[in-house]
Amino acid sequence: MWSAVRPYTARLLAAGLAGVAAELCGLGLVAAAAWLIARAAQQPGLAALSLAIVAVRGFAVAKGSLRYAERLAGHDVALRALAELRGRVFDALAARRRDLASRDGDALTRMVSDVDAVQDLLLRCLLPAVAAVVCGVAGVVVCAVAAPGAAFVVAGGLLAAGVVVPWVAWASGGRAAARAAAERERLAVRALDLLEGGAELAVFGASGRFAAAARESAARLEDAERVTTRVAGGVTAAGFLLQGLTAAGAAWVAVNAGADEVAVAVVALTALVAVEAVLPLASAAQRLREVLPASRRVAALLAAPPPPRPERPRPLPRGPLAVDFLGVRVAYDDARDDASGTYALDGVDLTVERGRRVAVVGASGAGKSTLLAAISGEVRPESGTVRLGGQDVAFCDPGEVRSAVRGLTQDAHVFATTVRGNLMLARPDATQAQLEAAARRARLLEVVDGLPGGWDTVVGEGGRGLSGGQRQRLLLARALLADPPVLVLDEPAEALDPATADEITRELLTLPGGGTLLLVTHRLAALAAADEVIVLDRGKVVQRGRHENLLGRPGAYRDLWESELLTT
Numbered sequence: 001m002w003s004a005v006r007p008y009t010a011r012l013l014a015a016g017l018a019g020v021a022a023e024l025c026g027l028g029l030v031a032a033a034a035w036l037i038a039r040a041a042q043q044p045g046l047a048a049l050s051l052a053i054v055a056v057r058g059f060a061v062a063k064g065s066l067r068y069a070e071r072l073a074g075h076d077v078a079l080r081a082l083a084e085l086r087g088r089v090f091d092a093l094a095a096r097r098r099d100l101a102s103r104d105g106d107a108l109t110r111m112v113s114d115v116d117a118v119q120d121l122l123l124r125c126l127l128p129a130v131a132a133v134v135c136g137v138a139g140v141v142v143c144a145v146a147a148p149g150a151a152f153v154v155a156g157g158l159l160a161a162g163v164v165v166p167w168v169a170w171a172s173g174g175r176a177a178a179r180a181a182a183e184r185e186r187l188a189v190r191a192l193d194l195l196e197g198g199a200e201l202a203v204f205g206a207s208g209r210f211a212a213a214a215r216e217s218a219a220r221l222e223d224a225e226r227v228t229t230r231v232a233g234g235v236t237a238a239g240f241l242l243q244g245l246t247a248a249g250a251a252w253v254a255v256n257a258g259a260d261e262v263a264v265a266v267v268a269l270t271a272l273v274a275v276e277a278v279l280p281l282a283s284a285a286q287r288l289r290e291v292l293p294a295s296r297r298v299a300a301l302l303a304a305p306p307p308p309r310p311e312r313p314r315p316l317p318r319g320p321l322a323v324d325f326l327g328v329r330v331a332y333d334d335a336r337d338d339a340s341g342t343y344a345l346d347g348v349d350l351t352v353e354r355g356r357r358v359a360v361v362g363a364s365g366a367g368k369s370t371l372l373a374a375i376s377g378e379v380r381p382e383s384g385t386v387r388l389g390g391q392d393v394a395f396c397d398p399g400e401v402r403s404a405v406r407g408l409t410q411d412a413h414v415f416a417t418t419v420r421g422n423l424m425l426a427r428p429d430a431t432q433a434q435l436e437a438a439a440r441r442a443r444l445l446e447v448v449d450g451l452p453g454g455w456d457t458v459v460g461e462g463g464r465g466l467s468g469g470q471r472q473r474l475l476l477a478r479a480l481l482a483d484p485p486v487l488v489l490d491e492p493a494e495a496l497d498p499a500t501a502d503e504i505t506r507e508l509l510t511l512p513g514g515g516t517l518l519l520v521t522h523r524l525a526a527l528a529a530a531d532e533v534i535v536l537d538r539g540k541v542v543q544r545g546r547h548e549n550l551l552g553r554p555g556a557y558r559d560l561w562e563s564e565l566l567t568t
């Protein structure tokens with residue numbers, strides 16, 4: 001994480017120096033003012049006071065200006081580092097998007113609040129700590145010069161206010177602050193569930209239960225924050241008390257040591273300012289306890305090894321590409337963790353020749369989507385090789401692989417823009433004729449004709465304003481418009497009525513031209529049109545062949561076919 005700050009080390013140093021200088025000017029201001037007041041009471045000539053008058057003015061102006069410079073430089077570093085860090089966290093989340101797909105809320109919370117917390121590490125913990133240490137030492141030195149005995153009292157006060165009080169804040173308030181941070185994260189996930197899944201929760205009558213869980217989280221958060229605030233109030237009061245006691249004690253020691261009234265005033269006021277500089281350490285300690293878990297999570301996310309990138313990527317051939325799987329095994333992290341030893345793909349050997357139209361079928365969880373994701377490089381095999389056009393995907397440029405293997409995945413998104421804009425994302429230079437051809441194949445054309453603004457109708461975020469079937473047609477049309485070398489379609493006709501679904505599937509499998517097609521479907525009625533059908537079961541290819549041949553022999557495919565006949 002430090003690497004995000006490193007490019008701005010000079011600015012951070014400047015912010016630290018400005019902060020320290022501002023504190024020292026504050027110290028100088030008070031010391032000079034104390035000297036001036038005490039000396040003026042002795043009614044010397046104006047000449048004897050003029051240097052102190054200039055010093056007071058100078059310190060006052062410098063303190064304000066330096067504090068401003070510190071804030072400016074500190075925030076500049078923090079915001080630049082945050083922008084960098086956000087980019088890296090985003091990349092890390094994107095690289096692991098399949099692992100995180102089931103925990104969107106968590107990922108979002110991590111992205112936003114954890115990274116924000118890192119900002120406090122710099123601004124509210126590191127910079128005040130540096131300024132406190134330097135100012136504390138300077139305060140002791142000034143007191144040692146004015147009245148040596150008093151310096152011990154000031155040092156004691158500084159230790160109490162700068163070490164003991166922050167430790168108390170860390171131990172008691174920090175625990176509550178850490179609890180508050182964890183609760184805040186839980187609340188964010190629950191709020192997201194309520195917002196994004198509101199419609200489903202209402203349908204299943206579960207809104208009340210989920211809202212109650214969110215309220216419970218909010219109450220626990222409130223409770224933790226109340227404790228945090230109480231501790232913060234307590235330690236602030238203790239800090240002020242210590243500040244007063246230190247100043248009074250130092251003055252008393254100075255008087256007893258026979259210091260003159262000017263030295264006593266300087267000691268007392270210097271003690272006040274020096275201890276004041278260390279008072280923010282208590283809230284810094286409390287905040288540190290809160291932000292440490294967040295920064296550890298960010299560090300862990302960033303430390304996860306990035307997907308390896310080949311140094312000299314091998315180019316993919318042009319045109320439709322053959323797809324080969326050689327002993328491919330894929331295991332998701334969750335499956336690895338629960339030691340069940342199950343693989344999403346378990347030793348898959350497969351060859352799909354270029355330009356072939358292949359259907360992939362199997363029961364739910366058989367590994368169909370994982371097979372498609374392995375082709376596009378979205379999931380990496382634990383062992384085995386995936387080849388595209390004869391090239392090992394692991395040695396190709398991931399960007400090139402992603403643009404060669406495109407289509408319709410289960411988490412495809414409809415953007416809040418026009419229907420045309422949604423389609424053109426796949427092919428920005430598409431002509432109207434190409435748009436219409438893709439829309440016709442996906443049965444989107446009749447939908448567009450019925451929309452008030454036709455192609456320029458704005459559809460809402462996530463496809464609001466479209467029915468499920470219309471959304472599906474739009475996503476399919478976008479996939480077809482892309483016309484990549486390998487087209488992967490995951491349940492492209494899922495939300496459509498069976499007759500239209502079969503019609504579209506048949507057409508997708510027979511229309512001439514286009515790239516190699518791998519089409520995942522759970523409806524088998526139209527699969528006579530496929531060049532080949534691949535049957536997956538628990539991560540293994542258990543059968544493959546033409547529809548009619550597979551139906552002619554007992555096995556998984558015939559079982560699927562019979563259960564489809566029963567349900568229809």
Ligand SMILES: Nc1ncnc2c1ncn2[C@@H]1O[C@H](COP(=O)(O)OP(=O)(O)OP(=O)(O)O)[C@@H](O)[C@H]1O
Pocket residue numbers: 098099100101102332333334335343344362363364365366367368369370371
């Ligand atoms: N992101 C993930 N994290 C953990 N396990 C996953 C993830 N995605 C899939 N799996 C697991 O991998 C196995 C294969 O899943 P996959 O989605 O490939 O099956 P599928 O045949 O496409 O299922 P469906 O027809 O229900 O979409 C399943 O056991 C599933 O639970």
